[in-house]
Amino acid sequence: MFDVTLLSQAMEKNPKKFVVANLVTIRIRQLMSGADPLVDPTDKKLVDIALQEVCEGLIELSKSDIATTAELFQEDVKDLPDVSASDE
Numbered sequence: 001m002f003d004v005t006l007l008s009q010a011m012e013k014n015p016k017k018f019v020v021a022n023l024v025t026i027r028i029r030q031l032m033s034g035a036d037p038l039v040d041p042t043d044k045k046l047v048d049i050a051l052q053e054v055c056e057g058l059i060e061l062s063k064s065d066i067a068t069t070a071e072l073f074q075e076d077v078k079d080l081p082d083v084s085a086s087d088e
Contacts (some may be wrong), residue, residue, distance in 0.1 A: 006051035013054060023061045024050040 008030040010020050031037060035075035037049050055061045 002045065002047040002051065006048055006055055010051050013057065014060075014074040019061055020054065023059065026061070027053060027059055041053060 010024070011017065014020050014023075024047065028046045030048050031049060037053070038054065039049060040054045041049050045051070048077075050059075
């Protein structure tokens with residue numbers, strides 16, 4: 001689970017819940033990939049670290065952070081077989 005208080009504070013900072021969800025998701029992926037936390041991570045889950053960073057205004061979403069549909073699914077579809085129409 002996550003700290004509901006941090007979520008409430010993040011929603012006060014940005015009342016658009018989908019923006020907060022996307023921002024936290026992007027930040028969690030960055031943290032999982034080795035990015036340094038911008039807050040003290042002691043005894044905190046990644047989601048709480050990301051939420052606290054939003055609450056403190058240390059991170060915000062920019063247009064360049066938003067992936068296109070093709071970028072989102074690129075890794076998922078690269079191993080699928082080619083199903084294009086063929087001449088029979």
